[in-house]
Each structure stands twice: as C-alpha cells, then as structure tokens.
Amino acid sequence: MFEKILIANRGEIALRILRACHEMGIQTVAVHSTADADAMHVRLADESVCIGAAPPRASYMNIPAILSAASLTNASAIHPGYGFLSENPNFAEIIEEHGFTFIGPTPEHIRTMGDKLAAKAVLSGLGIPVVPGSDEAIEDIAEDIGYPVLVKAAHGGGGRGMQIVTAPKDLGAALAMARTEAQNHFKNGAVYLEKYLMTPRHIEIQILADTHGNVVHFGERDCSIQRRHQKLLEEGPSPALNADERSEIGAMVTAAIASLGYRGVGTLEFLYADGKFYFMEMNTRLQVEHPVTEMLSNVDLVREQIRVAAGAALGYRQNDVHLQGHAIECRVTAENPMTFIPSQGRITDYHPPGGLGVRIDSALYSGYEIPPYYDSLIAKLIVYGRNRPEALMRLRRALDEYVIGGIETTIPLFQSLVANKDFVNGTYDVHWLERFVDVEEQRAKIRA
Numbered sequence: 001m002f003e004k005i006l007i008a009n010r011g012e013i014a015l016r017i018l019r020a021c022h023e024m025g026i027q028t029v030a031v032h033s034t035a036d037a038d039a040m041h042v043r044l045a046d047e048s049v050c051i052g053a054a055p056p057r058a059s060y061m062n063i064p065a066i067l068s069a070a071s072l073t074n075a076s077a078i079h080p081g082y083g084f085l086s087e088n089p090n091f092a093e094i095i096e097e098h099g100f101t102f103i104g105p106t107p108e109h110i111r112t113m114g115d116k117l118a119a120k121a122v123l124s125g126l127g128i129p130v131v132p133g134s135d136e137a138i139e140d141i142a143e144d145i146g147y148p149v150l151v152k153a154a155h156g157g158g159g160r161g162m163q164i165v166t167a168p169k170d171l172g173a174a175l176a177m178a179r180t181e182a183q184n185h186f187k188n189g190a191v192y193l194e195k196y197l198m199t200p201r202h203i204e205i206q207i208l209a210d211t212h213g214n215v216v217h218f219g220e221r222d223c224s225i226q227r228r229h230q231k232l233l234e235e236g237p238s239p240a241l242n243a244d245e246r247s248e249i250g251a252m253v254t255a256a257i258a259s260l261g262y263r264g265v266g267t268l269e270f271l272y273a274d275g276k277f278y279f280m281e282m283n284t285r286l287q288v289e290h291p292v293t294e295m296l297s298n299v300d301l302v303r304e305q306i307r308v309a310a311g312a313a314l315g316y317r318q319n320d321v322h323l324q325g326h327a328i329e330c331r332v333t334a335e336n337p338m339t340f341i342p343s344q345g346r347i348t349d350y351h352p353p354g355g356l357g358v359r360i361d362s363a364l365y366s367g368y369e370i371p372p373y374y375d376s377l378i379a380k381l382i383v384y385g386r387n388r389p390e391a392l393m394r395l396r397r398a399l400d401e402y403v404i405g406g407i408e409t410t411i412p413l414f415q416s417l418v419a420n421k422d423f424v425n426g427t428y429d430v431h432w433l434e435r436f437v438d439v440e441e442q443r444a445k446i447r448a
Contacts, residue, residue, distance in 0.1 A: 001024065001025075001026065001306075001307075001310050002026055002076045002101070002306065002309075002310055003026065003027060003076055004026065004027040004028070004029060004046075004073065004074060004075045004076055004077075005017075005021050005026055005027070005028055005029070005075060005076070005077045005078070005079055005306070006028075006029040006031060006066070006069060006070045006073065006075035006077070006078045006079070006100075007021075007028060007029065007030055007031070007041065007045070007078075007079050007081065008031060008066050008078050008079065008080050008081065008084070008085060009060065009079075009080060009081030009082070009083070009086075010032065010033070010036055010039060010041065010060060010374065011039070011041075011363050011374070011375075011377070011378075012361045012362050012363045012377070012378070012379065012380060013081040013082055013083075013286070013361075014030065014039075014041035014081060014363070015040055015044070015362075015363045016302060016361055017079050017081060017302055018030070018041050018044055018045060020300060020302035020303050020306065021306070023303070024303060026306070027046040027047070028044075028045045028046050028047070029045060029046070029047045029048070029049065029069065029070070029073045029075050030042045030044075030045035030047070030048040030049075031048070031049050031050075031051045031059075031060075031065075031066060031069050032048060032049075032050055032051065032059070033050070033051065033052055033053060033054050033055075033056075033058070033059035033060065033373075034050060034052070034053050034054055034059075035053075035054035035371040035373055036371065037050065038368070038369075039363060039368075040363040040364075040365060040368075041363060047073050049069035049072065049073065051065035051066060051068075051069055052065050054371060054373045055373055056084065056373065056374065060084045060085070061084055061085055063085070063090075063091055063094060067095070067098055067100075070098075070100055071098075075100065076100065076101060077100060077101035077102070077103055077306075077309060077310075078095050078100050078101070078102060078103065079103040079302075079306070080102070080103070080104060080285065081285075081286065082285050082286050082287065082288060083375065086104070086285040086286075087110055087114055087283070087284055087285055088110070089107040089108070089110040089111035089114065090107075092104060092106070092107040092110055093107040102309070103264070103305055103306060103309040104264050104284065104285060104305070104309070105263055105264045105266065105284045106263065109260065109262055109263075109284055110284045113266075113282040113283075113284050114155060114284070115154060116152065116153075116154050116155070116192070116280075116281050117154050117190075117192055119279075119281060119282055120133075120279065122260070123256055123268075123279055123282070126255070126259050126260070127255070128252060128253070128256050128279045129276065129277055129278055129279060130278060130279045131194045131195055131197070131271060131278040131279070132194070132195040133145060133149075133150075133192060133193050133194035133195055141193055142165070142168065142171055142193055143168070145193060145194075146195065147165065147166055147167060147168070147196075148164055148165060148166045148196040148198075149164075149165050149171075149193050149194065149195060149196055150162065150163070150164055150193070150194045150195070150196040151163040151164075151165060151171075151174050151175055151178040151191050151192075151193060152178070152191060152192055152193075152194060153178060153181070153182035153185075153186060153188075153190070153191055154188065154190035154191060154192055155182065155186045155188040155190065156185055156186035156188075157229075157281065159228050159229025159230060160182070160185045160186075161178050161179075161181045161182030161185060161186065161191060162178060162229065163175075163177055163178045164196055165196075179191050197271050197273045197278070198273075199273065199429040199430075199431065200224075200271040200272055200273040200278075200429060200430055201222060201224040201238065201240050201271070201272045201273070201428075201429055201430065202222070202223040202224045202226065202231075202269065202270075202271065202272075202430050203220050203221070203222055203223070203224075203238055203240075203241070203249075203269075203270045203271075203272045203277065204220060204221050204223055204267050204268065204269040204270065204287075205217055205219070205220050205249060205250060205253045205267065205270070206218040206219070206220075206221065206265070206266075206267055206287070206290070206293045206301075207253060207254065207257050207262075207265070207266050207267070207268065208264070208266075208301070208304055208308070208314065209257055209258070209262045209263050209264065209266070210263065210308045210313050210314045211263050211308065211311060212313045212314075213261075214313060214314045215254050215257050215258040215262070216254065216314065216316070216317065216318050216321050217250045217253055217254050217318070217321075218293045218296070218297045218299065218321060218323065219236060219237055219246060219250065219293070219296065219297075219323045220236060220238050220241065220249070220250075221234045221235065221238070221287075221289055221292050221293065222234065222235050222236065222237075222239065222240065223269075223289065224428055224429055224430045224432070225417070225423075225428065225432070225433050226430055227340070227433050227434055227437065228434070231288070231289065231331065232330070232331050232410070232413075232433065233329065233330050233331065233414070233417070234292050234329045235292065235326065235328040235329070235388075235391075236292045236293065236296055236323075236326070236327055237296070237323070237326065238272075239388065239425075239427075240272065240426065241272070249270070249277050254318065263308055263309075264284075264305055264308055264309065265285070265286055265290075265301055265304065265305055266282055266283065266284050266285075267282065267283045267287050268281075268282050269281050269282070269283065271430075286302065288331065288377070288380070289329050289331075289380075290302075291329055291359060291361060291380060291382040292327045292328070292329050292382065293327075295325070295327035295359065295382060295384040296323045296324065296325060296326075296327050296384075297321060297322070297323055299321075324386075325384055325385055325386050325387065325391070326384070326385050326386070326387055326388040326390070326391040327382060327383065327384045327385075327391065328382070328383050328391050328392070328395050329380055329381065329382045330380070330381045330382075330395070330399070330410075330414045331377055331380055331410075332362075332377075332378055332379040332380065332381060332402075332404070332409055332410055332411060332414075333376040333377050333378060333409065333410050334370050334376045334378045334407050334408070334409060335408065335409070335410055336408045337408065337409070337410045337411070337412040337413035338437065338440060338441050340410075342372070342376050343370075343376075343408035343409070344370045344371070344372045344407065345370060345406050345407045346367065346368070346369050346370075346406050346407075347364055347365065347367060347368045347369075347370070347404065347405065347406050347407065348366070348367075348405040348406035349366060349403055349404070349405030349406065350364055350365060350366040350368075350403065350404060350405070351401070351402070351403040352379075352401075352402060353381070353397070353401035353402050354401075355394075355397075355398075356394075357383055357384040357385060357391075357394050358381075358383055358384075358394065358398050359381075359382040359384075360379060360381060360382075361379065361380040361382065362378060362379035362380065363378075364378055364404065370407060378404075378409070379404070381395075381398055381402065383395045383398055388426070392418060392424060395414075395418055396415075396418050396419075399411055399414055399415050399418065400415070413437075413440075416440055417433075417436070420436065422436075423436075
C-alpha cells in the first residue's frame with residue numbers, strides 16, 4: 001500500500017480523499033493555491049505545499065508545480081479527485097513517467113473515453129446501445145436522424161458546446177455556435193450530432209474494476225434533476241427503473257468494461273426513454289455524486305480506488321454487492337437559489353444537520369472565506385432511508401436544520417423542490433427542473 005498520497009484537488013473532494021487516506025493509515029500531502037491557504041484539507045493534511053496563485057491554471061492545473069510538490073514530499077501516488085486534471089490523459093501519462101502512481105484509469109482509457117465519438121464507437125461495438133447520431137462532425141446527417149437534433153462538443157461536457165436544433169434552417173448557426181464554444185472551453189472545436197430525446201431521464205451506472213480482471217457495478221443513480229445540463233440532485237435507485245431493467249443494464253455495462261480491461265472507478269451515463277437506454281459518455285473518475293452509491297452499498301469508493309491503484313484485487317464479486325434502501329444527494333452551491341448568480345463572502349454561521357442517515361461532505365467552517373475563483377459547490381447533503389419516502393422525510397428535516405450564514409445558497413431551492421408533488425412522485429425528466437425554477441421565479445415576483 002502507498003505510504004503517502006498527494007491530493008491534487010481542493011474543497012470537499014480533497015477533504016473526502018484525505019479522510020479515506022487517514023483511515024487507511026496513509027499520509028497525505030495537500031497542494032493548494034494562495035487563495036486556499038486556510039482551506040480545511042490544508043489544515044488537516046500531514047504536509048501542504050503552495051503550488052501557485054489563485055487562478056486554476058496557475059495552481060490546480062499547473063502540472064509542473066504538482067509534480068514538484070510530489071517530488072519534494074516523497075509522495076508515491078497522486079489522486080486527482082474530480083474536475084481540474086482528473087480526466088487529462090497527458091497528466092496521467094506524465095505522472096506515471098515520473099515514477100508516481102496515478103490513482104485512476106490508464107491514460108489510454110482516459111483519452112478514449114474523453115472523446116465522446118470514440119467512446120460511443122468503442123462501447124457500441126461492445127453491445128452498449130447509443131443515441132442515434134452521426135459518427136463524425138458532419139452536417140448532412142441531420143435529415144437521416146430526424147429533427148430535433150442535438151449538436152454536441154466531441155470533447156468536454158457540462159452542457160458547453162451544445163445546441164438544440166429543431167429545424168434545418170437553424171442547423172448552420174447552431175453548428176457555428178457549438179464549435180466556437182467547444183473551441184473556447186476545450187481547445188477542440190469538433191462537434192457531432194445526436195437525436196434529441198424530448199423527455200428522457202439521466203441514468204448512470206457506477207462501476208469498479210481491478211487489474212486482475214474483476215469488474216462489478218453498484219447499480220444506478222438518477223441524475224435527471226439538472227439545470228442547463230448541470231446536475232443539482234441525484235438519487236438512487238431511480239424511481240423510473242424496475243428490477244429487470246437495472247439488472248439488464250448493469251450486466252451489459254459490466255461485460256463491456258471487462259472487455260476493455262479497465263481499472264479503477266468509472267461511470268457510464270445514459271439517457272433513458274420509453275424503456276430504452278442510450279449511452280452518452282463515460283466519466284473515468286470519481287463522480288461528485290459518488291456518496292449516493294456509498295450509502296446504498298456501504299462501500300468506500302475512494303478507498304477502493306486507492307486499493308486498486310496499488311494493485312489489490314477487489315476481493316468480492318457481483319453477487320456480493322448488496323444495494324439496500326434509498327439515498328439522495330443535494331449539491332449545495334454558493335449561489336442565489338433562483339437566479340444562480342454566484343455568492344462569495346465569509347461564512348458567518350455554520351451548522352450542518354446530523355442524525356441517523358445524514359451525511360455532509362463539505363470543507364466549510366465558520367469564518368471561512370469563499371474564494372471567487374472556483375466552482376460554486378460548497379457542500380453535499382446526502383441522506384439515506386430504508387425506502388424513498390423515508391429518505392424524503394429525512395431530507396426535508398435535514399434541509400430545515402442546515403444553516404450557512406453570510407452568503408446565499410441553494411438550500412431554499414431544495415426545500416421547495418422536496419415539497420413538489422412531481423418530485424415526490426418521482427415523475428420528472430432532465431428538463432423538469434428548468435420548468436420548476438421558472439414557476440418558482442414567477443411566484444417570487446408575485447409575492448414581491
């Protein structure tokens with residue numbers, strides 16, 4: 001096992017990795033920007049190294065600085081967390097070339113799955129169903145697919161480089177806009193076309209593979225509550241699937257991943273509509289919403305990442321994976337709950353909820369100053385219940401207890417959400433939240 005791991009990230013995920021390391025008896029190195037000198041993961045790490053100025057390019061995406069910190073502290077492995085360099089194949093290659101272990105998949109798998117066209121081609125060849133669309137970035141396929149179509153960036157995600165087209169006359173402008181946005185955000189302007197599904201759900205399957213040929217899945221998470229393709233709430237199991245459907249897609253995914261010779265954790269994301277699954281992309285890293293799976297399976301996915309990277313076998317098979325109950329995660333962000341305008345400032349009061357079945361993943365503390373340079377995610381509230389109604393009751397109670405003073409957060413949005421009949425009944429799709437927010441905005445204006 002590794003003696004010391006450098007955590008190449010910040011915020012709640014850096015703290016999450018640090019805790020797993022310390023439970024395993026592994027020393028930790030926290031790298032940080034000048035803006036994060038007082039961050040919680042820096043305070044709790046065995047060692048810390050400042051690697052640059054506040055902007056991510058100068059620090060958390062500064063590969064030479066990260067490698068220098070690993071060398072100076074004699075770290076044996078580097079955990080990238082999520083975001084930043086976590087899905088950068090060049091980073092993974094450089095780490096391995098310099099004698100460190102990258103806690104993640106091989107650079108080849110990261111590179112293949114990072115190209116959505118290549119990922120679709122590979123997994124389609126292994127029996128995974130995909131959304132009907134073009135195999136390359138071309139304009140003349142739209143008529144064959146049938147409108148509406150979706151123009152998507154071949155590299156990247158998060159809703160950037162994405163345009164919905166409902167008629168042929170709009171295709172040219174949409175392609176130009178998507179290519180420009182893709183080039184600006186991902187340094188690659190390649191785009192492709194997919195059939196646009198009107199009311200799908202977003203279902204993802206969590207997998208784990210070791211270097212000995214063992215692969216298991218941990219069921220699905222429903223990530224359909226999202227705004228502008230950004231997830232806000234995830235739950236598992238999905239209210240939309242039955243036992244046969246989740247068994248079928250789980251077995252299909254596990255077989256495909258085993259054929260690839262993949263290692264580490266990964267998530268295959270699907271659109272689900274009319275009883276059918278359509279593969280979208282694979283994330284070759286830990287997901288923000290991994291706690292949902294951990295609550296259902298009682299498996300520490302970060303610990304498993306570390307074990308697999310060190311060469312250990314899983315030690316269990318699919319029949320040993322037992323998923324029980326229901327879990328829901330709310331991504332609490334430092335934003336206005338209606339306009340989603342970022343809110344920076346000092347945390348004046350902080351009281352996280354507790355009690356049976358409540359988990360908080362956060363690096364906040366009273367007096368902490370939220371920097372303006374990074375993602376607005378500041379906490380994840382995860383609840384567990386024996387069934388979905390119990391999980392919802394627990395979530396309502398936990399949201400009412402949660403106090404984050406000094407800034408605006410999205411807690412009020414979630415309080416409204418869990419009181420909504422459609423959400424309580426589980427009858428929502430990937431476009432539902434935007435309609436819900438529009439209604440809430442109108443109600444707020446009327447009250448004002």
